[in-house]
Amino acid sequence: MIPINLSNLYPEGTESYFAFIQSDRNFFGATSPVEVFSFVIAVIIAYIIGIAASFYLKRRFSHKMKKDQLDFRIKAVRVLLVLAAMAVTIPAFFDASLAIIAAVFLGLVAVFALAGQKVITNLLCGIAIRYERPFASGDYISAGEISGTVVTLTPFATIVRTINGGSVHLPNEKVYSGEVSNFHTNVARRYDYDLGIRYRDDIEQAIRIITNMLDSYQFALKYPAPEVFVSDLCESSVNIKVRIWFPSAWANTKDDVSLRTHILPELKKALECAGIEIPFPQRVVWFGNESPHIPCQ
Amino acid sequence: MFGRYGGDISYTDNAVSVRLERSPDISRYVRSCGKERAEKILSSDKGTVIINPVEPVNLPLPLTRHLEIWFPRIALLPGAFQRLFLSFPLEIGVLLEAGGDIHVLDLFSLTRTKYSLYGSPDAGLITRWHKSDLHTAKPVVSRYEEGVLELAISNSSSETVEVKRTVLDSDSMHLFYADVVEMAADMEVFSPMIARTTCRNVPPQADMERCIELYTAKKIPVVQKKGFLMEFGVA
Numbered sequence: 001m002i003p004i005n006l007s008n009l010y011p012e013g014t015e016s017y018f019a020f021i022q023s024d025r026n027f028f029g030a031t032s033p034v035e036v037f038s039f040v041i042a043v044i045i046a047y048i049i050g051i052a053a054s055f056y057l058k059r060r061f062s063h064k065m066k067k068d069q070l071d072f073r074i075k076a077v078r079v080l081l082v083l084a085a086m087a088v089t090i091p092a093f094f095d096a097s098l099a100i101i102a103a104v105f106l107g108l109v110a111v112f113a114l115a116g117q118k119v120i121t122n123l124l125c126g127i128a129i130r131y132e133r134p135f136a137s138g139d140y141i142s143a144g145e146i147s148g149t150v151v152t153l154t155p156f157a158t159i160v161r162t163i164n165g166g167s168v169h170l171p172n173e174k175v176y177s178g179e180v181s182n183f184h185t186n187v188a189r190r191y192d193y194d195l196g197i198r199y200r201d202d203i204e205q206a207i208r209i210i211t212n213m214l215d216s217y218q219f220a221l222k223y224p225a226p227e228v229f230v231s232d233l234c235e236s237s238v239n240i241k242v243r244i245w246f247p248s249a250w251a252n253t254k255d256d257v258s259l260r261t262h263i264l265p266e267l268k269k270a271l272e273c274a275g276i277e278i279p280f281p282q283r284v285v286w287f288g289n290e291s292p293h294i295p296c297q
Numbered sequence: 298m299f300g301r302y303g304g305d306i307s308y309t310d311n312a313v314s315v316r317l318e319r320s321p322d323i324s325r326y327v328r329s330c331g332k333e334r335a336e337k338i339l340s341s342d343k344g345t346v347i348i349n350p351v352e353p354v355n356l357p358l359p360l361t362r363h364l365e366i367w368f369p370r371i372a373l374l375p376g377a378f379q380r381l382f383l384s385f386p387l388e389i390g391v392l393l394e395a396g397g398d399i400h401v402l403d404l405f406s407l408t409r410t411k412y413s414l415y416g417s418p419d420a421g422l423i424t425r426w427h428k429s430d431l432h433t434a435k436p437v438v439s440r441y442e443e444g445v446l447e448l449a450i451s452n453s454s455s456e457t458v459e460v461k462r463t464v465l466d467s468d469s470m471h472l473f474y475a476d477v478v479e480m481a482a483d484m485e486v487f488s489p490m491i492a493r494t495t496c497r498n499v500p501p502q503a504d505m506e507r508c509i510e511l512y513t514a515k516k517i518p519v520v521q522k523k524g525f526l527m528e529f530g531v532a
Contacts, residue, residue, distance in 0.1 A: 185419070186418040186419045187414065187418060187419075187421060187422055187423050188414045188418040188421075188423065189418075216409070218357065218409065218410045218411055218412065219412065221412055221413050221414050221423075222411050222412065222413040222426045223413045223414055223415075223426075224414060245414065245418075247360045247361075247412055247423045249360050249423070250358060250360055
């Protein structure tokens with residue numbers, strides 16, 4: 001077998017590099033190339049074990065835990081595995097001189113400070129949200145102009161699925177510093193509706209019909225009882241306000257439109273069956289040359 | 298209708314119709330109840346079908362685990378004990394038992410569902426609401442619409458307490474049936490605001506059949522609780 005001299009394949013001056021790799025000399029603090037190699041292999045193995053562990057944890061706990069909580073635990077397990085592999089295989093790797101570590105650290109700080117202000121803000125806000133827990137995955141929230149169900153909370157963003165099926169990434173900084181309404185915190189939610197009836201209709205009868213209809217509507221809570229009352233005397237109609245409490249777990253699955261389509265057609269039908277109509281806007285116009293008296297027919 | 302069926306099922310009355318036609322290739326389950334109709338196709342004729350009442354908190358959607366029964370207000374003197382009989386709504390489960398597994402084939406009810414809030418919106422809980430008359434002996438009820446709850450109320454407080462409702466946790470419910478469906482529970486009143494309800498796990502009569510609860514059928518692990526603590530009042 002003819003021995004191959006690798007140094008012949010490379011430009012002049014690289015011989016010393018190969019000699020260094022093949023030697024036991026330290027090139028980073030007290031670390032030898034063998035240690036670096038075992039370090040890399042250990043990290044790869046830890047990474048693979050982490051994947052297997054995450055698969056096992058998902059299978060074991062996905063029905064017992066909320067998705068974001070489970071994801072957080074899985075990530076923690078994987079990071080810990082990699083750190084453990086690093087610590088066990090090559091402690092000497094970290095024996096670099098203090099000056100080098102300080103330089104690397106300061107360099108990283110400078111890079112983050114200059115380029116990653118927003119990223120760091122989002123990260124810190126993500127930690128704050130995780131600590132304060134104003135919402136959890138699966139909750140229906142409203143943040144700014146966005147309303148939807150929280151899918152997950154990543155270190156940098158809150159991912160929300162809107163009622164029309166879209167996915168919105170809300171930066172954690174915006175969520176934390178803005179107003180967030182969580183419609184899952186309380187078990188019941190109230191909705192208000194306004195209905196107009198004609199002036200000549202019987203108000204008490206209308207209120208009775210609406211109350212009876214709501215009593216038979218299964219998702220309108222029995223207690224707190226629905227409130228039905230005259231709220232306004234308008235130009236063309238007597239306005240009746242209807243306040244209904246629903247279970248949040250049901251109401252949060254509907255948007256405002258679908259809630260209305262559940263309730264309002266039923267109310268209209270019930271009123272019309274009793275001869276009570278919802279009036280069109282109307283106005284009586286008098287002309288100056290006309291007599292103001294209209295004979296009763 | 299209630300019972301275990303190893304063969305075909307054919308039951309029809311004014312309100313409900315349940316049919317199971319078995320064949321070696323494909324079995325067909327059809328149920329109609331008012332305007333509602335359910336149809337399931339099973340891949341074989343194996344297995345036993347069980348039709349029995351289940352905890353009445355699952356329909357139309359599983360929004361709650363608690364059943365709240367309102368009844369006419371009754372004043373209990375300090376240290377008083379009172380045995381009452383109330384009605385409660387029924388939900389009927391059709392379960393398929395095969396190979397050690399129980400599968401929920403169908404759920405239906407002949408009664409109207411109504412929800413309520415026990416407590417405040419921020420700290421209370423949603424309940425399945427039912428209104429019952431107060432009886433001192435077992436009332437006559439429609440077999441497939443309502444069951445009979447034997448409620449033993451005791452007042453442990455040193456004051457007279459008015460009681461008009463009870464809340465039961467479905468995780469601790471135990472239903473039994475013979476001619477009618479029955480359940481028994483104890484309610485210990487500690488104050489006008491606090492009481493504890495506990496369902497008994499013994500049949501009210503010796504010859505009654507035990508129902509398979511839905512949490513058993515769905516294999517939901519349930520931590521055995523010592524009843525439910527009513528913290529938002531009994532009146």
